[in-house]
Every structure is written in C-alpha cells, then in structure tokens.
Amino acid sequence: MGISGLTATLQPYGVSGVFTDQHVVIDGPALAYTILSICRSNGISQPSYDLLGRSVIQWLDTLALQVEQIDAIYFDAYLPIGKRDVRMDRSAKLFIQLMQFCNNSPKGCDIKNLCGTAEDNLDLFTTKQPSTHKQLVPPSFLVPAIIDALDQCPRYRHLVSLVPGEADAFCAQHLATHGGIVLTSDSDLLVHDLGQGRVVFFRDIHASATDTWKCIVYDSKRICERLGLKPSGGNICRFGYEVYRDPHASISQLVQNCSSPIPDEAEYNKFCQQYLQHELANLPVTAQGETVQLRNLDPRISELVLQLGNPTEEIPAALSSESRIFLPVLIENPLRGSAWEPCTPIRQLAYSIYRWLVPGSNSTVHEYRRVQNVGHKGREVSMFPQKEAIELLQSLLQTLQRTKDLVDGVDGISCWTLLCMALNIKECQEQEKQSHVLQILTQSSENAKPTSKPASNPKIPWDTIHITAHLQASLYSFRILKQILSLVPYGAWIHLPAEARELHEALKPLPGFTDFPSVKRTEELLQQKLALEILDLLRNFVDIPVRKAKDKKARMKRKKENKGNGPPTKRFAAPKVGAGGSIFSLLADEE
Template sequence: MGIRNLTKNIQPLGQHYALQDETVVIDGPALAFHILHLCRINCAAEPSDRLIAQSTLKWLNELAHERVTIEAIYFDGHVPPFKRTVRMERLMLNYAELSRLFSGNPEGCPRKQVARDDRRRLADYFSNDAPDFMPVLDPSFFVSAVIDALRQSPRYKNLTSIVPDEADAYCAAHVSARGGLVLTSDSDLLVYELNEGKVAFFRDVSRDSDSQITCSLFSPTQICERLGLPASEGLLRLAYEQKRAPHSTLPELVCACSRPIANEFDYRSFSKQYQLLPEHSLSRALHDGSLTALDTRVSELVVQLSSCPPTQRSSNDDALIMYLPVLMENPQRGTAWEQTTPLRQLAYSLLCSTVSPPGTSVSEYRRIQDVSQRGRRVETIPPAEAEALIDETLNVMECMKEIARSYQVSYWHLICMAVEANDCRKRDKQSLTWHVFQQQHQPSMVDGSRINWDTVHFSAHLQAALFSFRLLFQLLSVVRQGPNGSALPSNARQLWSELLQLPPLARFPDIGDAMRLLLLPKKDALIRDLSKSPHFATTSAPDPEGWKGVKKRAAGRIKNTCPTPSANKSSNSMKSNMFGLLSNE
C-alpha cells in the first residue's frame, strides 16, 4: 500500500536502465493494476476480464523477448488485520463513488461506466500517458482474472504463487536472498533489506525511441550511500521519518535521520512490518501451489481458519472475515450479494464443519459506509441442513439445464436467475431478476448512451451468483482434498462434479451479456417454461425500496418437481492445501 510521498522523494535517485538480460520478481497485484491502467490509457476505460487477462500475458511476453527472466509472480493470499482500516477506507470510497454516480444519473447509468471493452489487443503496451477517462469502479474480479490467466499459461503457471501474506514480503525475501529486480508499484519494497536486490516501478516502464524497454532502477544500497545514511538500516529510518512527516522534502528527511529517534517504541513497531521472511517460508511458497489454485478471497478465508486451529476456537470467537467486492449495481436496492447468501453460507458451513466447532460464523463485508461498520454475520448451518441445501441446489441446476437445452442460452445464466428467484420466494419477496426478465426490452437498449439501473442490477445479480458458485466450488475442493473430506454430506461430490462446469472468470456475464439475455429470441416461450418451475414462483408485488435488512433464515428443502440430478463421474481435483488443518500431510 506504500508510504505517502516516499517514491516522489526518491524518484530523482533512480537510474535510467534498459530492462534486458535481467532477473525479475513481480508483485502480482501491482501487475494487475498496471495492466488495468494500460487498458485505460488505450481507451479501454472498462476493459473486459478477458482483455485484461490477454494483455497481462502479452505484456509479460514482451519482457521475455528482451531476455528478461521472470523468476516468480507473487499475489496476496491474506492481508494482515492491522491493515483493516486502510482496506475498509477503500471499500467505503468505492461505495461512496457508486452512490454519487447513481445520484447524478438516476435516469440511467452512463454506458461508459459499465459497458465492457472486449477488443482483441491494445495498441501500445508500454505507454505512460494518462487515461482520458476513469470509471468510478474498477472491474470487480479483474485481479482474480489475471491469476486465472497466469495459472492457465504453460509459461507462467509454475512461476505464479498466492502466498499466505502480502505479496511484497515475499518479493522482498526473494530478491534479498537471490538477487534480482522487483517490479512493483509499492514503495514499501524500498524499505526492506534487499541486500543487492533492486526495485523498479511499473509506472516508469516504457519503450524509448530505439524500441528498448526501459525503467528507472532503484538500489536501496546505492541510495543510502548517496544520502550518507548508515547501510545497516537501509532506507528503513528514512521511510519512518517520511511516514511521520508525509510532506517533508528529501533533505529534511535526511536531516531527521541524523537526529536521535523520537519514539523508540513507535520505530520498533514500524520496523516489524519490514522484517524479512525466513528462507523456508519463501521455499514453501515457491514449491507448494495449494493456495494458487484458489481465488484470493477464498485463500484469505482458508488462511484465517488455518491460523487459528480448532482447539483454539470457540463459539464466542470472532467470526472469520470475507470481503466481497463492490459490484456495479443500483445502490438504492439491496445488494446483489444478498440473494446468493445461501450459496456462500453452504460453502462456509462445509469448510468449517470439518475443522471447527459448531457455531463458527463468517462476517461478510459488502457495502461499506463507515470504517467502524461491522460485517453481515453469516452463521454456518449443521450437516443435515447443508445436505438439504445441496439437494435443493442440485435440483435447481438440473431443472435449469433441462430448460436451457431448448433455447440458445447458457444454463448458468438460468441457474443464477433461479437461485436468486428461489431465495426471494422463500422470503415472500418478488425476484428482481425474474421481474426484469419478464419485461419487454427494446433492441435499442444495446446502443443507448444510458443503461437502466434495473438492467445494471440484473447483471450484478448474475455476477454475484456465479462468484458465489465459484467460492462454493473452491472451498468444497479444499475440504474434499483434506483429511476430513469423508465427513462431507453424501451428495457433496455430486455438487462438486456439477460445479466443475462453471465458466471461468473471463467468461462471467457482463452488462452486454445481460442485455443479450433480456433480448433473447423466443423469450416469451422461455418465460412460460420457467414459470412452470417452482423456483420462479412469487407471492408479492415489487418492493420499490429493494430488499434491505432481510432477517437471516435457515436453508430448507423444496418440493422436487424437476428431473432428478445425476452424478458426474469426473475425477478432476485441486492440488492439496498447504495447511496442516486442511491437508493429509
């Protein structure tokens, strides 16, 4: 997350450098944000996940053409609790921006804020210009889409690691022990003891007039020599003084470093953040790919659970924490995450039932309006209820797959609609997705300058449902491969087999897909067929205020009027989890 103004003060001390014949370690989250920035520079203000993923591989391949050896790409698998406030502030800012966008455009969301650009390639992968336009929100799942692309790439899959901490700590440990260059956007990398390691920032990487890829290179050792700072401390003391006085100039900081430390306790606390990881932690991250098979939000949950063994947990213990991204949706309606809570509740319950005592819960952070806000508590359910909910989910899947065969539509789109509608049916509420789907829509909506907010919300529901299925699949995979996998409900394997067919993130439906679904040929016939399913039954009129503040409820069975689902015999599996609680090792 960086130290304010440190990079600005250090910038004149960088060396112009041709990025060739170099060994590089990459800060994964910084890479993903840099590629998003490049897309926007190339006038793809709201790039599709597929464009971001393809551009990431293209950018890395360009480095490889310059004989740059990429040794590792590290992604955050867990953000430490002491950074909770910063994280909450960012989520709060995102939601505030979304609310302002709605307030200024109640008649419809401006197309440029939500329509995805799915062009095949970018014109310039090394431009350092400023974007002409910045949407209020970043794509909700783009970092995970980058990770998916890397682990599907023969060239980069074995170089990519999700680590049980922040990526910068592993990048620093890597170059400190083995030398090389860290590519990052985080000034924190300058503060670690890198020995002969060096740092370059993504924003400085460009092509010169000779078509060479160049950057500004920062060597903490050489910078200390030029500033007359003791080599034993590196830039740690300078960074500390910068944090204490964010607006100080470089000469002022150097002067402050020559004086006794004003607060030794505060300095020691600051220093602890930059202690290098032991070599065995680095080796484990490089050779154990168990977390790399997971979405970063899923890995965070696994790390939390693993860091506090079952013997140390109690029913009164603090809940596990799940940060869900802010979706592009109508902020005047209830969050699109709400109706898919049962899917995530099932996922949390299956994970916790095998390693935790009864009563474990997960606190979900969805829409943040205040940094002190508490999350929405999702209680885990007992095995019998989990088994019933799996049966219900399988029933929805089989019923929707049967209907989808007669229409040119992805059955996952219908499943997502049915899950949302079924949850609303239980709450005696009207389903927004079903209400919007039944409306007549004009083809002109595809090209209009504004998109109706209910259509935007419809799209958000599809994304929330698919991501919840993704979370369910990954946590189910973790438990199946663990020592207590046999304790899962008997129908869990059948659900896992069905979820193997989930589309990848790069193919998650965007607003364009949502509008095509609403304009589907033979939609009237599809509506009639869906109406025969119990999942789409409604018992109340539309609620203009949305569905906020609905009380929690236990999952239950519904009458089975659709075909009985059949098991898929696929034997695919994820790699074993790296943690002792969740592995056989």
C-alpha cells in the first residue's frame, strides 16, 4: 500500500528505458486506478463502467504491441490483518470526501461530475493531469468492473489471477522467479526482493498509440550499489525502513542511518516481515472436502470468503472470528440513511448459504459501510437459521418470478429494477421506516409535469442520486448472493436445499456493472408516466395508498396554512404490510 516518500526519494535513481522485448507483470488494482485517472484526464470525472472496460482493453492491446509478453495481472483477494487499519483509514477518507463534496453542492451535483461526455473520443495517452478540485469519489465498483471486462476478453482472461493475499506480493514473487518488469503504483514493490526484476510506475510511462513507449525503470539491486548499501551495512529493505521512519530525510542522512545500529529491533523486524514473509489465506474447504476456488469473484467478496473459511494456525482465533466485508463507498447522499441498509437481508442470506457450504463456528459478519474513523465498529450481521433461510429463498424465488411476469411487455423498466424497488419498500415498511425509493417515486408521480423527456437540468438532485444508490446497492447485494452460490461445487448441490440451486439458476441473468442503473436512467424512471406505472406494478408486492388529486390539493392548502407553525407532519406514514407477509426479516439502523 506504499511507503510515504520512498518513490520521491529514489526518483533520481530511476533510469530511462523502453518496454521492447520485456516480460511484464501488472498490479491489477493499480491498473484499474490508472484507467480511472486517464478518464479523468480526459475531463470525464465519473466514467461509465462500459467506458472503463473498453479503455482497459484498448490500453492493454497497445501495451501488448510494445512488450515481449504480458505474463500475468494480479488482483488482491485477501487483506492481511496487519493492513486493516490502513483499509479503515482509506475507507474513512473516501466517506469524508463524499460528505465534503455533498456539502459543497447542497442543491445537487453538476451533471458533468456524474456523466461523461464524448466518451468515444477518449485519448488514452493524454499528458494532461486529472483535476483534483472538488473531485467526487471513484466509481463504487471500479476494480470488479475492470476484472469483469478482462474476464470477458479472450485475450486477457487467462492472465487474470485473484490471489489469496496482496497483489504486490504475488507480483514480487513472480519477478523473483522469472524476472521481468512489474507495472504498479505501489512503492512497496521497491522494497520486496525482486531478484532480477525491476519496477515501473504507471505515472512514469510516456506512451502513444504508435511510437515506442518510454518509461523510468527502478532496479533495487543497482540502486543499492549506487547508494553504497553493502550487505553488512544495510539493503533496500533497511533503506525503506529508514524512509518509513523519516520520509523527509535527505538521501545522505538515510544512507548514514542504514549503517547505524537499528534503534528499534522489534519495529524493524515487523516492518521487514511484511516483505519477507507474505501473509496468505488458505483456500476454504467444503463440508465434502472440496477446495473452494476464487475464480470470478469480486475482491471484496473473496476477502470475506477467505475470512469465513477454515481456521488457520497463523491467524489468532480472536481475529479470525471477526469476519469483515468492506462494502464499496456508494455515490449517495450521506445526509440520508445508508443505501446499503434496506438490502441487508439479501447479503445476510448470502452469508448464511456460504456457511452451509463451508462449516465454521463464526455465524456473524461485520459490514463496514460508512467508515468515519479507524475505530469504527461496523455493523454486525447475523446469519439466518436454516429454516428461516429456506423460507426466504422460497419467497425470493416467487417474487423474482412475479416481477418477470409483471414487466413482460412493459417498456422502460426491467424485472431486476422492479424487484429491487419492491424489496426496498417492503423492508422499510417492515421496519416502520420511510422508504426513500417509495417517497421519490410518489413525489415524481404527483408533482412532475407529463412530458416525453425529462427536463434539462445542469444539476442532478441528491434525491435522484440517492435512489440510484439504493438500486445499485440492491443489485450488488444480489451479485454477492450470486457469487456465493457460484462457489458451490457440482457434487455439493445435493447437500443444499433445492431452492438454493433454483436461485442460482434464476440469478444467472443478473445485470453486470455496465447495466447497473445510472443517474440518467433513474431520471427517466422518475418521469411522471413511468413513475405512475412503476407504482402500479409495485402494488402487487406492497401496500401503497392511492392518492387522489383532491387529496393533493388539500395537502397543499394545509401546507400553506401551517407554514412557519413548527415542523411539518410526517408525510408518509408506514403502510400496513399486505397479507403476503415479509419478504425479508429485519435489522437495526446503521451505526
């Protein structure tokens, strides 16, 4: 995850080079953020997942013409326990960034910050730097969307590896064994033992579509020689440690420190340990003794799968019992309730099914949604008892089939969007809370003027952004459920309830990231005519009162009369749940 100041300190020791005749290994997460940076350098602050996918393939195609061979692209599938505080800190910074952005744009988000323009004219080799002024957080599903794009491309599918550790560690091991160059943004790779391998940072690549790519190459062994770091006096790991201790020290002072006695042996050994012995997670084993494979999982899901797997001697029981999932930071209104909350039961069902597949004593998962500081405790989500889980499976299958039947022949809405809305409203009603989805749909159906197109508006209301986040959170929760079911080996289905396999088949058409609802698409859903149609469809699942025109006039009259006379009364009372009962059980509010 990088040593602050190391790259800048060693920058004078990088040498100019080219990629010709080189074998290359790629740090996958760094590649994903490089593609995002390229999009933002082109003025596209929030690129679509389709654009991100097309761009990474085009970038790799051009790289492939420059090098001898691309050997591998590694993605993290497990976060070492020692790095949890770093993850918490990064998650907190992202959420604070979202809050600051929202505070700076209280009347809505400029459409240019949410939707790209002229996306087909992207310059992958621009030398412009992306603006960091009032930047929105990265796309919520950036890394898994890049993995999906690579997996769908026959040229690169076989190169992608989701590894049970950190990607940089596997890149380092690959170079130590085979040599070559690693492309990364992580300065940690300068401290690993790379054998004859060398490091190139994405930011130091000077590329074009036709000319030979030039770069700055870092060779740790030669850097040690130039710095005069002899085996007896220190090495690159010791140098990295000294930079870690004092990022602002001069080169001469750092070299001198390397030849001095180590001031804190315990701290130094802990620092070196992460580069000498990489923490890996064992692949889980099912109740039938089959090893669970990580292929095609999202990194955040694979992290949880490995944590919920079989216990290991290397990980203390007290820590292994704290299974965590860091849910992506959604682009939502942080002043409203988390969009992850109403769809919690979908994920709860996924965790329960995984526990059927892989036995273990841990029956809870800590979800981290809106991390505000390193000490954040997350939300504890308990797994369902098997009887209740089966009932939920049956109910979900019936609801999914019902939505398919209802939207058949209806233009403008998919069964998945309707399903997400129905479950969202149902869960909120069961918790006696106001559903943001229902609130905005109702307002749109009552207040909007009937038009064939939504009114042009340079700002997207935060209510529209927030309902989009609700839909995306629900779809990603279904993705977690789908991926957990994909782990079941063929021979293990007979040991699970029949409904689990039925749901596995039913979830196969689940939309990918490129088809996740965007704010533009949500705006279309909120047109008066379509909003009315959606409300009529939703009445098949939940109790939604029919509002008459004269009722609206009376409410407006009361609103004028009561203006300035204290807080308004609650507009949407929680309706009674229909006879069909709850689709999902309840959880408490977000911490």
